[in-house]
Amino acid sequence: MPVSTFTASARSKGMDWPELHLPEDWRGALQSAAGRKRILVLGPTDAGKTSFIRALAAVAPEPLGLVDLDPGQKMLGPPGTAGLGSIEHLCRFIFVGSTSASNLGGIGRAAAALAADAARAGAFVVNTAGFVVGLGARLQAITAKAVQPDLLVEIGVNPTVDPIVAASGEVPLIRLGRSPAARRKSPAARAALRQQAFAAALSGAEPLRLRQVVFHPGPPLPWPTTARPVCALADDDGTDMCVGVCAGFDEEAAFVDAPPPPRPVRLVRLGKMWAEPQPAGGWRLLEKLHPSWLPA
Ligand SMILES: Nc1ncnc2c1ncn2[C@@H]1O[C@H](COP(=O)(O)OP(=O)(O)OP(=O)(O)O)[C@@H](O)[C@H]1O
Ligand SMILES: [Mg+2]
Known part of the structure; x- marks a missing residue:
């Protein structure tokens, strides 16, 4: 994939780093x-x-x-x-x-x-x-x-x-050696950090109607009941511009919640990540998938 030019719209997560102790x-x-x-x-x-x-x-x-x-x-x-x-x-x-x-x-x-x-x-x-x-x-x-x-x-x-x-x-x-100040992160703490990074990436997300885009690979069929695929929106060169959640698609367009990308989207790239809508709005990255949420 050509990746030579890029202006990312995604943000770093604005982490609150703890104080460092140097052995x-x-x-x-x-x-x-x-x-x-x-x-x-x-x-x-x-x-x-x-x-x-x-x-x-x-x-x-x-x-x-x-x-x-x-x-x-x-x-x-x-x-x-x-x-x-x-x-x-x-x-x-x-x-x-x-x-x-x-x-x-x-x-x-x-x-x-x-x-x-x-x-x-x-x-x-x-x-x-x-x-x-x-x-x-x-x-x-x-x-x-x-x-x-x-x-x-x-x-x-x-x-x-x-x-x-x-x-x-x-x-x-x-x-x-491992730093004496190093602490093990519990699975829950690790999951919370992933959620924090995901929420930061989707802050400012809007429902986008993207026409003339290609899914890669193709969208999951049949479309799942609850889980929605996390995607990256890429430009003409295949350069990733932002991460979003694909809410659905029809013959003309893909419907993606994402921060508005800086250039026209040509490619909706899918992986093995899923999110579910939250009652108060927004999306939560799924750590575990219930089989009924996915296409058979
Ligand atoms: N020198 C240090 N001073 C203060 N805190 C530390 C230090 N080293 C590690 N920690 C703490 O221990 C935890 C694990 O450290 P850190 O996240 O740096 O490890 P890592 O190897 O990057 O872990 P991961 O495999 O999850 O990426 C963190 O909470 C971190 O803040
Ligand atoms: Mg680390």
């Missing part, structure tokens, strides 16, 4: 990482990857780009996407269609495209999902190959880091 080994690592151009941060869930990146952005000698490849626990942008921006601001995203990191191909392609753009702007750091064993090890090796980092930072114990180092071209590796 001694992190301080040294931050000093070493601050001069690097392409830093890939890896580690299991709740190790402190996001916290380390926040600390790095604060000490970096120049504005640091951020490529966020975690589709579930976002630093930037809507769930189910990979994003590019700074720690504060999303510039561009690619819809990967799932909040799970198991879409290796989609995340790998997004990693390559976003890292290439980030490199043109300057130094950047890559945030990854805490999916590092089994299929996750494969995902991180694909990511390392796509990003071509000049430094790997591994936080917490990651038994499968060697193939990832090999895939990144044997670049220097800094191994850090």
Whole structure:
């Protein structure tokens, strides 16, 4: 998909970050990482990857780009996407269609495209999902190959880091312990963060009637009773502009609730994410699907 020009209408989620406490080994690592151009941060869930990146952005000698490849626990942008921006601001995203990191191909392609753009702007750091064993090890090796980092930072114990180092071209590796300040997020807390990111992406959403658009893949048929597919609205070039919820379609148009996109929509991209309408208006991202909500 061509992704060279983009003006995102989606917003970063305006996160209230907690105060950081830096362990001694992190301080040294931050000093070493601050001069690097392409830093890939890896580690299991709740190790402190996001916290380390926040600390790095604060000490970096120049504005640091951020490529966020975690589709579930976002630093930037809507769930189910990979994003590019700074720690504060999303510039561009690619819809990967799932909040799970198991879409290796989609995340790998997004990693390559976003890292290439980030490199043109300057130094950047890559945030990854805490999916590092089994299929996750494969995902991180694909990511390392796509990003071509000049430094790997591994936080917490990651038994499968060697193939990832090999895939990144044997670049220097800094191994850090899990921050003592790191706290495990419960599944409910993780779900709440996804909802927060989803609500932020849909803030300012309006019912849009989109004519002359193509669904990719085709719309679910028969149309489900309750759940509605989450979609990305892409322009003529296939560039994602915003995330929305497809409320329905007829022969002439697709009906999508989304923030008004900056350019005409040509493509409604669907993934494996669903939302349901809320009684008070708006949409809630579904964490679990009741089978009767989906087409047979
Ligand atoms: N150095 C730190 N100072 C303060 N809080 C921290 C620090 N490291 C981690 N935490 C807290 O611990 C929790 C997990 O950390 P964080 O979100 O950075 O981990 P992660 O590896 O990015 O997790 P995920 O796999 O969910 O993306 C968060 O609530 C975070 O605020
Ligand atoms: Mg994180």
